[in-house]
Amino acid sequence: MSKKDFFVSYNEHDKQWAEWIAWQLEAAGYKVLIQLWDWGPGNNFILEMQKASELCKRTIIVLSPHFLKAQYTQPEWAQAFAQDPTGENRLLIPVRVATCELKGFFSPLVYIDFLDTPPSNKSEQREYLITKLLDGVDSRRKKPVEEPPLPYMESTLMSAAALSGDEKQQQSESIKETPPNSKFHGKQHSKLLHYFATDWLPNGPPVAILQGFPGCGKTQLASAIAANAPLSLDPIEASPDAQDPSLDILMSLADALASEGITDLIDEFEKETDGDLFNALLKVLRRERILIVIDEFQRLFANRDTHPPVGWQHLIENLNNSNRPVGRLLLISNRAIKKVRWCEKCDIQGLKGFTDSEAAAFLADLLKSKDLTSKVPTERLEEICHRLDGNPRALITLVESLVYDSLEELLSLALDLFSTGDVEIINHDLIEDFERELIERTLSHMEGDLLKFMRWIAVHRRPFKKEAFSEFPSANIPTQVLRKQLIDRFLLTNTPSGDTMHPLAREISVTRLRNEKAEWKQAHNLAANYHFRHFKAIQVKGAERCITSYAELRHHLFEAGRISELYLASDKLAQFALSQIPKTTYSQAPSHVETLEERIALISALPEDSRPKGLEYHLALCLKHRNTGDDYQRALFHVQRAVGPNVYYAVWLLLIELEYSLNGIDAMLKAQDEALKYLGNGSNAFAIYHRCANLLGKDHKLDAAINVLEKGISTPGVKCLSPLISLCSRYMEETGRYDDAIRILKKCIDMPNTPELWKVYVQCAKLMAQMNRSGEAAALLQKGLTVSGMTSLQHIYLLLAELMVIDKKDDDVIRLLKDGISDARVIEKKDIYCLCAELLVKNNRVEEAIALLENGISSKSIKDPVPLYHKFAMIMEESGNADGGVKFLKGAMSHPIMSLEPSTYLICAKQLFHARNIDDAISVLKQGLLVSNMKDKDQLYKMCAELIERQGRLDDAIGILEKGIADKSAHNQAYLYQTCSELLEKSGRLNDAIEMLKKGINAPALTNKVVLFQVCAKLLKKADRTPEGIELIEKAIHLPGMTGLVILYRACAELMVTVGRQQDAVQLLYNAIDGPKIGNLTSLYQLCANLMIAAGQREEAITLLKKGILVYPRDKDLKSFYEKAG
Structure with missing residues (x-):
């Protein structure tokens, strides 16, 4: 047996700690020996101990009162102590997991202390203890790899260690605060500000991360830190709905740095695809004594990950490993970041809300400033602040709402948050939901002009100056007065960069405005004109001051329906935008609608002699993807210009597809011959x-x-x-x-x-079996098993087994499948295990099936054990041991892979439901919903809601689905919108159901919206709002990139018929049939013909059906319909 790094010695009472420690050590790459895993029944304890002392380099003892009292654990550590009595070689490492008094041998030993005030949050606590453990067992000297940087002598702030008491006091007084509410920052805020200003800025690592929940004051603290740096930029953040948040930040940085005379990033942008933006930023931070603050850094993370794109990881890691960099990078995140390689040298600090007493003082002062002190009894201040976790933004929002409503009315909006009893865990999602409810009520009290003004300026994604609303069409109240009213209501904040809106107020305003089409366009028109000011009347000589405004201009022009004007802004910036399309992506149309429209507008605006073939092809692909109006004809024109010698074969494929769609078989075959001539x-x-x-x-x-x-x-x-x-x-x-x-x-x-010969064998064997030539098929597959170099053999084993089962040769099949499990050439064996287990159960060999699956689960060759776990639980349930299946699945939830698999929780919940344990089933599903980094949670949310509904708790079920809609880790959110609307309809809230579907329709990141449009139109009909439903579907039909168009055309036509618009319905269907290719149109031919026959136009209907049969000659339903019509 090979040498091990550690032997873990423990008392039986501390078994869970010992296993956790061993797991973390092995996860970090160490080799561990532990009795719990490595010694089984029948092992000789003395011999195993002797082996452990020989095999293991060092011993870890799990230190607790139980360990110190036990006698049998002494030999396990005594030998390590004897070999290293002074501790010089650190052969014996204690880990204290419980309070205990150390005497005798143990008293001089330094131990890893797990009781040393870890974070209260469980996930943070886990990371904290892992770090302590791994740092503690690392035997290397803690000297830095590089020479430490020279102290920050040029700064006006000196290191605190070098100051006398009076000097420290003076320095603390000189630390600059940000003006708003500075006296209410709280002790932690002040402590962190002092640390960042006096320690981190002059002496700390080049990168720091400040993390905390939304609204706790991170941005305000960052601004205060920036005020103490020799040179700093205003905090920079990616737009909430930016398609590429990373590029968005880099563009903003290029703009801001250029304004300080630092042009490195601008220079790289002008190199187009040859530029290295991250390397340029690295050089800036190494060379310039500057502080860069990136706010909302978590917007760079994918879903629930806690790491940014690779470029940022390398930048941060390289900067931290640089030789005496003088710049500083501060990253602000509302998501906890795990300390892994890319950020292991970063200074990570957490900001919490106020303490209860600080928050109470803050709240009291806010109430006094609004003359609302009488609205909140003094004795309730701390309780309310505690339940809001000292969140300053939430407290400010509450005070503004008290202007209109009583405290009890407002608290009743969040019963889960303010229910009686002690609060053990603060749910920040509930706090944010409460804020949202308060803002909704505040908006309901606002007058027309102010509400309209707020909605219009909400379209700005970045801070804006007063010129942004100078053209706002207010007849009664000056815009400066409206602006001041929003600031007084805490809904608008003035920052050095410009005005910014309360993020939740902006979210609500944008959602509402989106439903008002005319206003939506007017607001974006105004915003587009504001950004056009950079480009009108002057010739832009460089991109220095315009890159960020260009990105915003593009967004507002798109939303205003003016995207074709984009090229008018600046020829230089248009060329810059086109240069950012990597040539490697010419064969992909953008999925983001705004980017798609930008590409079409900019490439179309180029003179024909300036468009290379690659851009002609990309433009054709974009037009085909958009597929509105004459896009297919335009796409064909441009792809015809793109083909020729030495072009990528995919260009010819697009030409073939468009020729076939528009001009039929002969044109396609002509294009095929032309392609083969060149290729x-x-x-x-x-x-x-x-x-x-x-x-x-x-x-x-x-x-x-x-x-x-x-x-x-x-x-x-x-x-x-x-x-x-x-x-x-x-x-x-x-x-x-x-x-x-x-x-x-x-x-x-x-x-x-x-290549992929196994596919041919399987296809041929299936065809033979279909022709009742099973014996020949089996012989072919047997031959396939003997072919040298055959890949994916599991498919051949499985099909052969299926054929043998048909012949009722179960015993032979089981032997075959066991051969497959033993066959070293078979890489993926999970399906073989499952089929073999099924057959064993079928033949009353349940115990053998269970043993087989246990063997598969423990096998290292099974990369994806999920189906084996599921099969095991199913067999347990079917054999009458449902409790055993549930227990097994609950145990699997601690497995690293299985804990992230939604089906683990779904199957467990289903088995509990079958056993009528609905409460336990709901509890299991909620446990799954709390797992971070799990993808595709939508089924968990849906099943949880269904079970809660079964208990008669309809509102709670709706609440669960609404949380799922807000959860970015849910994969199919359209499904959740639909399910939520069904429950709302069931509860008699038809209008709310319609609004829920409209919210899904307007969600920018949501795909597969066709079902939402269809269901929403049906509900509008049910609410006697059919014309609105028709308008909604017509809008969907003309949306760029919309899928499922056949379904939408049919739904729209059927709605038109219900309001007596038969001829409009027929015309609509004709447009679909004669327009660009959108899928199989047979159902539209039939519906159109049916409507024409009902209108007395039988001959025209028969002509139409004949045309359809020519297009779809093998469609039996269409032929049958034609025969009946004739």
């Missing part, structure tokens, strides 16, 4: 044949597709034939040419070096 018969020729056949196959023109494929297969020199043969075989099968299909597959099997 030859090399590796890309197969893609041309494959695309043509695929297009024909989708339209059920299978004979024509087979002809194309046979031509490709028989052409000498064409490579990658197996995909062509596989597709040809499938089409032959669909046309009833089974023998031809098998023949061509066998030809492929006999060809040398066929």
